[in-house]
Amino acid sequence: MNIQQSIHNWMTEHRQSAVRLLKRFVEEASVQGSEKHAQAIVIERLRQLQLDIDIWEPDEKILRSHEAFASNRSTFRDSPNVVGVLKGKGGGKSIILNGHIDVVPPGDLSQWTEDPYTAVVKDGNLYGRGATDMKGGNVSLLLAIQALKELDISLKGDVIFQSVVEEESGGAGTLSCVLRGYKADGAIIPEPTNMKIFPKQQGSMWFRVTVHGVAAHGGTRYEGVSAIEKAAVVLKHIEGLEKERNSRITDPLYNKIPIPVPINIGNIQGGTWPSSVADQVILEGRIGVAPHEKMKNVRAEMKAWLELLPQCDEWFAEHPVDLEWFGAHWLPGEIELEHPLMTSLSSSFYQVKQKQPIIEASPWGTDGGILSQVGDIPTVVFGPGVTEVAHFPNEYICIQTMLDAAEIIALTVADWCSIAD
Amino acid sequence: MNIQQSIHNWMTEHRQSAVRLLKRFVEEASVQGSEKHAQAIVIERLRQLQLDIDIWEPDEKILRSHEAFASNRSTFRDSPNVVGVLKGKGGGKSIILNGHIDVVPPGDLSQWTEDPYTAVVKDGNLYGRGATDMKGGNVSLLLAIQALKELDISLKGDVIFQSVVEEESGGAGTLSCVLRGYKADGAIIPEPTNMKIFPKQQGSMWFRVTVHGVAAHGGTRYEGVSAIEKAAVVLKHIEGLEKERNSRITDPLYNKIPIPVPINIGNIQGGTWPSSVADQVILEGRIGVAPHEKMKNVRAEMKAWLELLPQCDEWFAEHPVDLEWFGAHWLPGEIELEHPLMTSLSSSFYQVKQKQPIIEASPWGTDGGILSQVGDIPTVVFGPGVTEVAHFPNEYICIQTMLDAAEIIALTVADWCSIAD
Numbered sequence: 001m002n003i004q005q006s007i008h009n010w011m012t013e014h015r016q017s018a019v020r021l022l023k024r025f026v027e028e029a030s031v032q033g034s035e036k037h038a039q040a041i042v043i044e045r046l047r048q049l050q051l052d053i054d055i056w057e058p059d060e061k062i063l064r065s066h067e068a069f070a071s072n073r074s075t076f077r078d079s080p081n082v083v084g085v086l087k088g089k090g091g092g093k094s095i096i097l098n099g100h101i102d103v104v105p106p107g108d109l110s111q112w113t114e115d116p117y118t119a120v121v122k123d124g125n126l127y128g129r130g131a132t133d134m135k136g137g138n139v140s141l142l143l144a145i146q147a148l149k150e151l152d153i154s155l156k157g158d159v160i161f162q163s164v165v166e167e168e169s170g171g172a173g174t175l176s177c178v179l180r181g182y183k184a185d186g187a188i189i190p191e192p193t194n195m196k197i198f199p200k201q202q203g204s205m206w207f208r209v210t211v212h213g214v215a216a217h218g219g220t221r222y223e224g225v226s227a228i229e230k231a232a233v234v235l236k237h238i239e240g241l242e243k244e245r246n247s248r249i250t251d252p253l254y255n256k257i258p259i260p261v262p263i264n265i266g267n268i269q270g271g272t273w274p275s276s277v278a279d280q281v282i283l284e285g286r287i288g289v290a291p292h293e294k295m296k297n298v299r300a301e302m303k304a305w306l307e308l309l310p311q312c313d314e315w316f317a318e319h320p321v322d323l324e325w326f327g328a329h330w331l332p333g334e335i336e337l338e339h340p341l342m343t344s345l346s347s348s349f350y351q352v353k354q355k356q357p358i359i360e361a362s363p364w365g366t367d368g369g370i371l372s373q374v375g376d377i378p379t380v381v382f383g384p385g386v387t388e389v390a391h392f393p394n395e396y397i398c399i400q401t402m403l404d405a406a407e408i409i410a411l412t413v414a415d416w417c418s419i420a421d
Numbered sequence: 422m423n424i425q426q427s428i429h430n431w432m433t434e435h436r437q438s439a440v441r442l443l444k445r446f447v448e449e450a451s452v453q454g455s456e457k458h459a460q461a462i463v464i465e466r467l468r469q470l471q472l473d474i475d476i477w478e479p480d481e482k483i484l485r486s487h488e489a490f491a492s493n494r495s496t497f498r499d500s501p502n503v504v505g506v507l508k509g510k511g512g513g514k515s516i517i518l519n520g521h522i523d524v525v526p527p528g529d530l531s532q533w534t535e536d537p538y539t540a541v542v543k544d545g546n547l548y549g550r551g552a553t554d555m556k557g558g559n560v561s562l563l564l565a566i567q568a569l570k571e572l573d574i575s576l577k578g579d580v581i582f583q584s585v586v587e588e589e590s591g592g593a594g595t596l597s598c599v600l601r602g603y604k605a606d607g608a609i610i611p612e613p614t615n616m617k618i619f620p621k622q623q624g625s626m627w628f629r630v631t632v633h634g635v636a637a638h639g640g641t642r643y644e645g646v647s648a649i650e651k652a653a654v655v656l657k658h659i660e661g662l663e664k665e666r667n668s669r670i671t672d673p674l675y676n677k678i679p680i681p682v683p684i685n686i687g688n689i690q691g692g693t694w695p696s697s698v699a700d701q702v703i704l705e706g707r708i709g710v711a712p713h714e715k716m717k718n719v720r721a722e723m724k725a726w727l728e729l730l731p732q733c734d735e736w737f738a739e740h741p742v743d744l745e746w747f748g749a750h751w752l753p754g755e756i757e758l759e760h761p762l763m764t765s766l767s768s769s770f771y772q773v774k775q776k777q778p779i780i781e782a783s784p785w786g787t788d789g790g791i792l793s794q795v796g797d798i799p800t801v802v803f804g805p806g807v808t809e810v811a812h813f814p815n816e817y818i819c820i821q822t823m824l825d826a827a828e829i830i831a832l833t834v835a836d837w838c839s840i841a842d
Contacts, residue, residue: 206695222683
């Protein structure tokens with residue numbers, strides 16, 4: 001029996017225990033600041049697997065001094081990162097298997113058919129907040145390691161499993177892993193890609209644009225200047241920047257994507273009284289950052305673009321908008337299509353699924369940006385979750401797909417780290 | 422000595438007592454719900470003047486059944502209206518002198534040079550919230566009555582002084598006066614007109630338009646429909662309605678007014694997250710109502726106009742905007758330019774100021790809409806306040822102008838009600 005067959009059988013036999021583990025993870029509402037109970041389950045599992053365990057609370061002082069840091073919280077007390085290392089016998093390449101334990105809030109509960117934290121299994125799917133993004137992926141990683149251990153497939157390179165906090169709010173958990181010194185020759189992050197392989201990922205930054213007007217009574221609105229009217233000009237102008245930035249992207253991986261690096265204005269808020277002319281409008285949005293781009297260049301380009309506003313409306317010559325970069329940002333990332341880790345993962349995918357994987361550029365950022373740009377670790381994003389339901393009500397994952405991903409990852413790890421004699 | 426000279430001298434002699442009265446009024450922060458202490462000062466003064474006093478709390482049940490009612494409060498407990506009647510000897514025309522005791526909140530205190538309720542006098546002006554809108558005008562009314570009383574000028578017609586609550590939030594105080602049965606042959610409201618005479622006044626209504634989109638992740642924003650983008654279409658479309666409505670206004674009184682009945686979008690609020698596509702934007706605004714217009718026709722016109730949105734963008738065919746009428750509304754009002762009350766007021770103005778008054782259409786609504794449309798009482802708006810600082814920080818009134826207005830109003834009342842032998 002070849003190694004793939006062994007791993008496949010092991011996965012089939014462990015389906016129920018995998019479901020139980022995922023259920024336990026989903027039942028812990030590990031939203032920002034409440035990750036510790038889910039991390040306790042990770043720790044227990046790593047202990048059972050006899051990995052070298054490292055548990056620490058990210059140090060906000062160290063993090064804050066790093067330019068890649070972005071978080072809306074002031075402390076990580078009680079929000080530990082957990083790392084488990086499976087030491088290799090030496091002579092092989094190492095790999096980081098990284099997954100985040102935090103989930104986004106469930107939002108409007110009335111839109112959920114079941115309670116988001118009850119983890120109901122129905123028709124081969126497990127439902128609940130985080131099932132797809134990305135506790136299912138984390139279970140795939142833990143299954144892969146467990147299978148290799150229990151099948152006595154010993155490796156030359158190290159396997160470094162990371163269960164991190166804070167991915168959903170800027171990646172401080174993974175940044176803390178990098179700054180703590182965790183390095184490897186490659187990394188896989190099983191974010192919900194629908195089993196596609198994402199060698200490139202869009203980064204993004206949040207910005208805030210404040211548009212100024214002049215207040216007046218609405219009955220004599222011509223005596224004021226409506227910041228709401230001026231905001232419409234700014235919105236139009238920002239659309240032009242999006243067009244300009246996307247016209248430069250020629251990478252064929254983006255051929256099927258209508259807007260490779262969108263600029264999204266997600267919030268608008270202005271005015272204080274229906275019958276007053278609004279003297280201020282605040283726009284908040286995110287700007288997509290292409291895989292090869294530097295954040296600081298994107299910031300400079302947007303600043304320069306907004307300085308062109310007086311060409312649209314001379315009001316802005318005397319009343320320029322304010323541009324701030326606030327809240328979260330996600331570094332973009334990329335790995336060469338010909339990188340050996342890509343080859344290894346693609347070949348493992350083919351062995352298991354008997355077809356070629358779909359390779360696409362990711363429309364969203366992940367902690368892969370931090371691993372690759374800050375840690376200089378070639379990183380691939382590939383996972384079993386259902387992209388479409390991430391952050392949505394009735395989030396779910398297909399259990400069989402989770403097992404398939406575990407099998408592919410186990411094979412990739414064995415190939416990448418090399419099997420010791 | 423003629424009557425005008427007597428009244429003029431009386432005003433000059435009572436300048437300090439007028440300032441003391443206004444100071445006491447301004448010192449009471451009679452914002453919505455806190456009118457009673459300022460009304461207590463009115464009551465005390467009416468008692469000194471030996472008028473017939475009527476004090477009552479508006480009955481919200483009676484008010485609510487009237488179509489002109491608009492208020493954001495559920496009770497008027499502790500917010501009394503006060504009326505004082507100076508009975509005439511009979512055979513003359515009666516007049517209502519109406520002023521509101523409520524003031525708008527001071528807003529951002531850092532923009533005030535002095536505390537808004539300290540009533541500082543400087544360079545002939547008295548500063549403070551409500552000085553101009555419209556406690557100064559109320560003092561003019563009380564001075565006029567006091568002068569007529571103390572100068573033994575007895576009248577044939579009744580003088581009905583009304584100190585009402587709630588003008589700033591929809592006029593329920595004056596509506597309650599009308600529904601209580603107070604009627605007269607004419608009315609003067611000394612709102613801050615800069616001593617101009619306003620025979621016509623714009624009404625207005627608040628509306629709320631909800632624009633719908635489809636949420637999506639900002640990184641794949643093309644999978645959603647931005648309610649913020651669609652709101653820009655709606656804003657443009659509403660501008661068209663404003664143009665259409667104003668093109669119909671041919672009254673020469675509006676010749677100098679750039680937009681006789683503006684539509685103002687005062688609030689915009691949409692989206693929940695910078696990196697999500699906004700699925701809803703709420704626009705709140707006020708639509709101006711021309712003096713001759715019926716509110717219900719304006720509502721129907723706006724509804725029909727918004728139903729044309731699919732011609733701008735077919736999105737709206739399947740996803741029409743929602744239109745609600747909420748919060749406050751102010752009825753428009755008009756009195757014929759040749760009405761005897763206009764003539765009487767203009768002629769009194771000329772006697773005191775030795776020049777013709779400026780006659781303009783008012784850009785804002787007042788309780789004059791309720792007096793004229795609901796009470797069928799011909800109403801003129803004319804007062805000493807400084808239009809530009811109403812509702813603004815560092816609101817003030819010129820004390821001499823307040824005395825001039827008092828003199829003009831006293832003369833008008835004497836003429837209108839006729840002096841008894």
